[in-house]
Amino acid sequence: MxxxxxxxxxxxxxxxxxxxxxxxxxxxxxxxxxxxPANGGILREGILGQPRFINPIYAASNDVDRDLVNLIYSGLFKYDSAGEIVPDLVREYSIENDGKLYNLTLKENIVFHDGEPLTADDVIFTIKTIQSPDFKSPIQAKWLDVKAEKVSQYQITITLKNAYPA
The missing domain is CATH 1.20.5 (Single alpha-helices involved in coiled-coils or other helix-helix interfaces)
Structure with a gap:
């Protein structure tokens, strides 16, 4: 005991x-x-304010549109989690002529919401629409001296007047 x-x-x-x-x-x-995270389900995004244009060409006009456009649309490039620029719709690219010439090759399996394929013509159309004074895009001034040329169905050459500052 x-x-x-x-x-x-x-x-x-x-x-x-x-x-x-x-x-x-x-x-x-x-x-x-x-x-x-589990696959599937629903993503709900809260926004403060009223969207005006859910269009990438006008998205810079307000924060609400910019947030919605970033959720809905893809761009040629995007930022990764570390803040680095990485290809999004672009499969491969090269930068030449001291940063004034961009050779882009688009991914070939990308389609719009209606099922039509994304081609170089679509990218050039978007750039020309941004540059057009008829559309009054808030980012027009940044694109005025940009020249976009179709090389093939999925290849584009973009020429800048001045290299984009790093």
Missing amino acids: LNKKEKIFFLVFFTAFLASGIYLMVSSYLGGTMVA
Whole structure:
């Protein structure tokens, strides 16, 4: 039979042992598992304000349109999670002539929402629409000195008057 002092010592030791075991099991479980998003479902995006133009050509006119356009449309390039520019609709590209000449090759399996394929003609049409004074795009001034030429169905050459500053 244990005396009172031994019982207290045993109880403290057993409680510490039990707490350590529970701590090790919980930390092992949490360290070995990772929360991963499930596929499918619904994405809800909240916006503050009223959209005016859900069109990339006019998106720079307000933050609401810019946010919606970034969710809905793809661009030639995009920013990755580290803030680096990476291809989006472009499969490969090269930059020549000290940053004044861009050779772009589009991905060939990209289609619009209506099923029509994306081609070099579509990119050139978009650039010319931005440049047109009839459309009054808020980004027109940045594109006025840009020349876009079709090389093939999926290849475009974009020439800048001045290299874009890094």
